[in-house]
Amino acid sequence: MTPMFLLMAAGSLAVPAVALWALRWAVGHGEFQMPERAALLPFDEAEPVGEATDIILNQRTSKR
Amino acid sequence: MSAPSKTLSALMPGDVPAGDGRRALLAEIDASCRVPVLFFVVSGLAWLLLGTLLALVASIKLHHPGFLASWEFLTFGRVRPAHLNTVIYGWASQTGIGVTLWLMCRLCRVPFVAPGLATVAAVFWNLGLTVGTAGILAGDSTSIEWLEMPRYATPILFVSYAMIAVWSVITFRLRTERHLYVSQWYLLAALLWFPWLYATAQIMLVMEPVRGTVQAAVNWWFAHNVLGLWFTPIGLGAIYYFIPKVIGRPIHSYYLSVLGFWSLALFYNWNGLHHLIGGPLPAWMITVSIVASVMMLVPVTVVAINHHFTMWGHFSKLWHSPTLRFVVLGAVCYTLTSLQGIANSLRSYSEVVHFTHHTIAHAHLGVYGFFTMVMFGSLYYVLPRITCREWPCLGLVSVHFWACTLGLFLYVVPLSVGGFLQGLAMNDASVPFLKVVEGTLPWLKLRTCAGLLLGLGHLAFVANVAWMLARVFGPYRKPVVALLTGQETPVVVGK
Numbered sequence: 431m432t433p434m435f436l437l438m439a440a441g442s443l444a445v446p447a448v449a450l451w452a453l454r455w456a457v458g459h460g461e462f463q464m465p466e467r468a469a470l471l472p473f474d475e476a477e478p479v480g481e482a483t484d485i486i487l488n489q490r491t492s493k494r
Numbered sequence: 495m496s497a498p499s500k501t502l503s504a505l506m507p508g509d510v511p512a513g514d515g516r517r518a519l520l521a522e523i524d525a526s527c528r529v530p531v532l533f534f535v536v537s538g539l540a541w542l543l544l545g546t547l548l549a550l551v552a553s554i555k556l557h558h559p560g561f562l563a564s565w566e567f568l569t570f571g572r573v574r575p576a577h578l579n580t581v582i583y584g585w586a587s588q589t590g591i592g593v594t595l596w597l598m599c600r601l602c603r604v605p606f607v608a609p610g611l612a613t614v615a616a617v618f619w620n621l622g623l624t625v626g627t628a629g630i631l632a633g634d635s636t637s638i639e640w641l642e643m644p645r646y647a648t649p650i651l652f653v654s655y656a657m658i659a660v661w662s663v664i665t666f667r668l669r670t671e672r673h674l675y676v677s678q679w680y681l682l683a684a685l686l687w688f689p690w691l692y693a694t695a696q697i698m699l700v701m702e703p704v705r706g707t708v709q710a711a712v713n714w715w716f717a718h719n720v721l722g723l724w725f726t727p728i729g730l731g732a733i734y735y736f737i738p739k740v741i742g743r744p745i746h747s748y749y750l751s752v753l754g755f756w757s758l759a760l761f762y763n764w765n766g767l768h769h770l771i772g773g774p775l776p777a778w779m780i781t782v783s784i785v786a787s788v789m790m791l792v793p794v795t796v797v798a799i800n801h802h803f804t805m806w807g808h809f810s811k812l813w814h815s816p817t818l819r820f821v822v823l824g825a826v827c828y829t830l831t832s833l834q835g836i837a838n839s840l841r842s843y844s845e846v847v848h849f850t851h852h853t854i855a856h857a858h859l860g861v862y863g864f865f866t867m868v869m870f871g872s873l874y875y876v877l878p879r880i881t882c883r884e885w886p887c888l889g890l891v892s893v894h895f896w897a898c899t900l901g902l903f904l905y906v907v908p909l910s911v912g913g914f915l916q917g918l919a920m921n922d923a924s925v926p927f928l929k930v931v932e933g934t935l936p937w938l939k940l941r942t943c944a945g946l947l948l949g950l951g952h953l954a955f956v957a958n959v960a961w962m963l964a965r966v967f968g969p970y971r972k973p974v975v976a977l978l979t980g981q982e983t984p985v986v987v988g989k
Contacts, residue, residue: 434697445690449759461674465748471601471675472739476517484740484815484875487888 519603524879526605527596530612531880534592535873536963537620539956541584544627546949548577553942557935567631575642576630582640582720583651584623586865588616590728591658593872594681596880597735598662601678602669608661615657622650638699638709640717645700652692659685676751680731683759687723691716707774711767718766721860726758726828729868730797733825736868736875737804740818741811746803754796761789768839771848787839794832801825816891820871823899827863831856834910846921851934851941852913855906862948863902870898870955877962886961893954901947904940912937 456462473479552574554561562568599606606612626643629635634644643651662685695716698704704712738745745751764786767779805822812819834856837843847853874891878884885891912934919930 432702434702438694438697441690441694445686448686453756456674459672462752465752466744468673468675469738469744469748471671471673472677472735473742473744474516474520476520477739479742479744481742482740482811482815483742484817485811486885487814487816487891 520600523599523603523605524596525882526609527599527876528880530606530609530616531592531596531876532963533613533616534588534595534619535877536959537616538585538588538592539959541580541588541623542952543956545577545581545585546945546952548573548580550942550945550949552577553938553945557938557942566633572631572633572635575635575639576627578640579630579642580623580627582861583619583626583643586725586861586869588619589869589873590684590725590865591619593732593869593876594685594728595661596876597677597731598665598681601671601675601735602665603671604665604668607664607668611657612661615654615661618650618654618657622647622654625650636700638713640720641695641699641713645696648696648700652689652696655689655692659689675735676745676748676755677731677735679752679755680727680734683755684724684727684731687719687727691719691723710770710773711775711779714769715766718769719763721857721865722758722762722765725861725865726762727755729824729828729865730754730758732868732872733797733801733821733828736817736821736872737801737825740815740821740875741805741808743804743808746800746806750796750800754793754800757789757796758793761786761793765790765835765839768844769848771839771841771844784839784841787836790832790836794829794836797825798829816874816885816895817871819895820867820874822871824864824866824868824871827859827867827902831859831864834859846917847913848917850913850917850920851909851937852917855909855913858902858909859906863906867898867902870894873959877959881962881966883962883965885958886965887958890954890958890961894951894958897947897951897954901944901951903944904947905944908937908940908944 461468470479477483551562551568552570555563555570555573559570566572595606595612623643626647629644629647630642635642636644662682666682695712698712699709699716703709734745734751764783767775767783768787771780771784773780801822812822838847838853838856874885916930916934916937919925919933920927
């Protein structure tokens, strides 16, 4: 049993432990509440909902 | 760590600026990302061109074995792993990291902290990769699939990755938006999972190798999870950001997106061993892997439903947005490759397609059709914003999209069919093996044609990026239109 294997085993236990901690943190901080608000996070006053942001091709066709 | 500028100081921490303030913050975030993100992306593109060239050489050798056969460093056994490592660690990982850095800054609503740290990380990454690729071509490959780079190259990559991980923790801690968007869940998980996978596989396969069939088990656990727990979360995180952002509509169901993330985290890690069906491993290990693979129907279905219903009523925008074209194509390929992967994991199907070109088609549908297409789409969105320049040639955008799409189709469909027929023939004891090999030749020639089309698409994209960068760093500066400012009239941006 070398130190490398101990490190690896510790890492393999740490990953699910971090996942469980993250889940607990998310529940505690209300991450799973108000999904409507969370879904709006990519948007703001500068780039609001309803405004397309990457329309650069075939512009003439769309104006007809 | 660089201190926030005056503009930012006025907005931090926790302020929610409206209107012009918000636009100034977005512009500052984009500008702050310029050097580190461009470094990752441009070097990623250079590796993409080299990887494409190596892929073409390897592909031609499959039907013309005498091609470039007089140089030992261009033999198939060296060129093929060199191709794999350059596209996986050079193109896909670096571009993925570049897009991740930008998305994290945007979603954390904080300008790029410590750009020097990320740039040094990019330098180290490219240094490690150059040493590793040269080592493979020189004959120092470890011969372990997806980990072929010699052991003297990997510590350099790991130092680089450690810097990126430190950067992501700093950025996350400094975020001004307290709530997390689903993309951040995916990106942060990818940044956690990759070092775990890479370090564990390096220790168990390269530094202190385990014995016997355990090597194969660890190898496939690693190789499969690099796609599922490194590229997939980055790709899905990007899709969940760019589709709503481009069409201006929130994701169809945020609940479903969170369910998709946690079910991916729960089931994907167990999938890799289905590649060893029929191998000398305990049957329960294979069975657990098959069950977990079938359970992947949950996150895959959830993601497919969410993407489809988010796009519902907005499909016409595919005609106008290069980002949307590539990202939606990538999302469709994610669903297809996942369903194909689930089928491949079943014993009855695997008995036919395992050890055939069908598996190669499946891997390319995942890494290219899904991840690379999403990254192309992401770059069409990110690069104009961080350089403050429009795409110089829209014709090249179309060449890029159609060449890559046709190339992907010509690659995946013939190899999937040809691989299936190859598997049926191999399972028939009355067919001589040489006949089986001869039967694959038409499919392999089509694969080379597909590679040429993909290469054409890559050249078109790189030419467009180079043209754009020439406008950024060269003497001529074209006015920026609408993209950042939202104004109808052109705004002159210059030094």
